[in-house]
Amino acid sequence: MTAVPAGTVPARGVTGTKPMCDYCDCRDLAPIRALSDDHDRIGSLMARLRGHLASREDAGAAAVLAELQGALASHLAREEAGILPELARRTGFTDYLDQLAAEHASARAGLIALDPAEPGWEARVPAMLDELVEHINLEEYDLFPASRMIIDDAGWARVAAAYGNVGGGDGDRSGSRDAPGARAAEASGRRATG
Numbered sequence: 327m328t329a330v331p332a333g334t335v336p337a338r339g340v341t342g343t344k345p346m347c348d349y350c351d352c353r354d355l356a357p358i359r360a361l362s363d364d365h366d367r368i369g370s371l372m373a374r375l376r377g378h379l380a381s382r383e384d385a386g387a388a389a390v391l392a393e394l395q396g397a398l399a400s401h402l403a404r405e406e407a408g409i410l411p412e413l414a415r416r417t418g419f420t421d422y423l424d425q426l427a428a429e430h431a432s433a434r435a436g437l438i439a440l441d442p443a444e445p446g447w448e449a450r451v452p453a454m455l456d457e458l459v460e461h462i463n464l465e466e467y468d469l470f471p472a473s474r475m476i477i478d479d480a481g482w483a484r485v486a487a488a489y490g491n492v493g494g495g496d497g498d499r500s501g502s503r504d505a506p507g508a509r510a511a512e513a514s515g516r517r518a519t520g
């Protein structure tokens with residue numbers, strides 16, 4: 327997996343090995359906190375989806391999948407409108423940003439495009455969720471800390487403005503049963519199962 331360019335990020339590139347990013351102050355920045363809150367919500371939905379599938383509750387699984395698809399689509403749009411293009415204004419991140427873009431494309435072609443009307447859709451979900459966990463962990467432990475160090479105040483203002491233009495997960499949260507740290511539960515479950 328491509329790393330952030332050497333010297334630009336603390337040595338915490340530990341994708342998939344830590345439950346959540348509480349080791350630096352990047353969540354103190356509102357634009358990062360908003361994305362990280364999205365990750366919490368997405369993690370909660372992933373855990374619920376795994377639970378429904380494990381219980382063979384197909385209708386419940388399909389309903390949660392739809393909620394997850396909406397939350398994820400909004401979240402990807404926010405990242406692609408704000409933090410990612412802001413990093414692209416700087417040199418040295420081309421490969422890293424290309425990797426993130428490819429992972430977003432994979433999520434759109436896979437999880438977001440998944441149709442519960444198709445026979446056997448349930449069997450495809452676990453690998454897709456595992457892939458998404460890896461992507462979220464990369465952002466939490468590489469992208470966000472690096473961005474905290476690299477993007478200046480003017481850049482964060484541009485990111486925040488872009489979020490406002492795109493909207494995002496906040497508008498999708500009515501009726502949510504999410505709780506802070508839900509992503510940690512999902513990540514922990516991911517580690518426990520492989």
Ligand SMILES: [Fe+2]
Binds near residue numbers: 405426430461465
């Ligand atoms: Fe992303």
Ligand SMILES: [Fe+2]
Binds near residue numbers: 405
């Ligand atoms: Fe993300």
